[in-house]
Amino acid sequence: MDKFTRNYSIVLGVVVIALVAWWISSIWQPRVWEINDMLEADAKLAEYPYQFRMVSLDNGVATLSSPRNFKVPAIRFLEIIHPELAxxxxxxxxxxxxxxxLIDHQKRAQGLVLGQPDVERVTWQLDVQWLADHGVQVPNAS
Incomplete structure (x- = not known):
């Protein structure tokens, strides 16, 4: 192997290792996993058909999943979990x-998360994947 190929291979290898390390650090969120375990262990939340989950925790701001927002009204979600409401x-x-x-369960999830010492505020993120898994297409934000 000539000098250029060797140096190129070394630089390319370092770049790949750096990218993999960055990717792993971005998905490595043990605190999020701990709080999700706490939410799953809550008896009242466990009985509900939708499992509220923490998506991320960044500088005291917890982002929780939600099956509703202004794009997908609550009734659309409720008709999925309670077909008799259609x-x-x-x-x-x-x-x-x-x-x-739904409001009571969402508030309970929010209260449990806000009860954590490292959480100052909760924001909500539409659970597009859950909705897609149940046949709901979410309009694009424009």
Missing amino acids: GLAQDDPKVIAAQQD
């Missing part, structure tokens, strides 16, 4: 009760 009016008592149940 076609009912928004003001139907069954729909209102299901919405309140």
Whole structure:
């Protein structure tokens, strides 16, 4: 192997190792895993059809997954987990009760996460993957 090829191979190898190290450090989030374990262990949250999960923790800001936002209204999610709600009016008592149940579970997840000493604030991120797995296409942000 000539000198140029050897040096090129060494530089390329260092770059690849650096990129792999950066990638591993970006996905290595043991604190997120710990908090997700805590959320999974909560009896009240475990009974709900949707599992709220922490996506990231950055400088005291916890991002939690949510099955709803302004793009995907709660009723769309609720019709998936409670098919009997399909076609009912928004003001139907069954729909209102299901919405309140969702709110209660979301607030519980938020409260548990905010109870952690290293969490100052919670933001929400739409769980596009869960929705896609259940046949819901999320409109693109434009």
